[in-house]
Amino acid sequence: MLSYSSYILLGLAALSVTCHAVSNYPGVFGIPGNPAVDGPRGPPGFLAAQLYNAVSNLQHQLLQLEAVLALNGKIRKVGNKIFASNGKKADFASALRTCEEFGGTLATPMNEEENKAIMDFAKQYNQYVFLGIREGDTPGQFKYINGMPLTYSNWYQHQPDGKGKEKCVEMYTVGTWNDRNCKVQRLTVCEF
Known part of the structure; x- marks a missing residue:
């Protein structure tokens, strides 16, 4: 199909x-x-x-x-964005590649409503989700994967705390964010 x-x-x-x-x-x-x-x-x-x-x-x-x-819970539409998941886990690079193969990118919440839509997938699959956000050259400064500075964030208390060692961002099932090693396996959620 x-x-x-x-x-x-x-x-x-x-x-x-x-x-x-x-x-x-x-x-x-x-x-x-x-x-x-x-x-x-x-x-x-x-x-x-x-x-x-x-x-x-x-x-x-x-x-x-x-x-x-x-x-069927496979997509969520928020504004002009459509978020979708295949329900599979992957490391950051593989998740990003999967999204790009289908013409999208990793889910990148720009506001509370989009964050909630992505959180719904985390809850549905009971898995943490990689976001389309990475740490820049300066430790502690995170950017969207297109290089633009963050305009919205929802960090968990005392996060980010990786100090340059945790370059990727995951979303917990409650919707808050944590900086994380990019090689761990997290749920793939794409945006289109």
């Missing part, structure tokens, strides 16, 4: 091919063109209406897939 991300990529690819086809036939799709160059025009907007219906159908199918995955 294809993953949720795979369905999205397939849908976007189909839309891209269809849009490319539309741009190659001006005048036929209700797009202005030169009949002498482009040939006779078809009914105004006929294929544009078909394209609209195809896109609407794809949107409906994606919403249905999202609802099924949410119902």
Whole structure:
């Protein structure tokens, strides 16, 4: 069975091919063109209406897939982000690679609501979760994996305390954070 991300990529690819086809036939799709160059025009907007219906159908199918995955506890949607887990544990590098293979990255909470969504996975699987946060060059200064400084944090009391020896960040099942060795196995939760 294809993953949720795979369905999205397939849908976007189909839309891209269809849009490319539309741009190659001006005048036929209700797009202005030169009949002498482009040939006779078809009914105004006929294929544009078909394209609209195809896109609407794809949107409906994606919403249905999202609802099924949410119902099964596989995804959580918060704002413009979708968090998903395969329920498997991995070290930090492997977890990040898994997320990137599907077009995402490790879950990175930017506010309390996103933190809670990730915590729900930690509770569901009763496992600590790696976050998309790492210690920078200066011990004790943590950044998002894209290099940007943290704008939100939820450290457990007296954390971080690794002083440069614990470069990764895990989330406890209660939603608070701890700095941790990157080689331990933690639940993989991705964001898209």
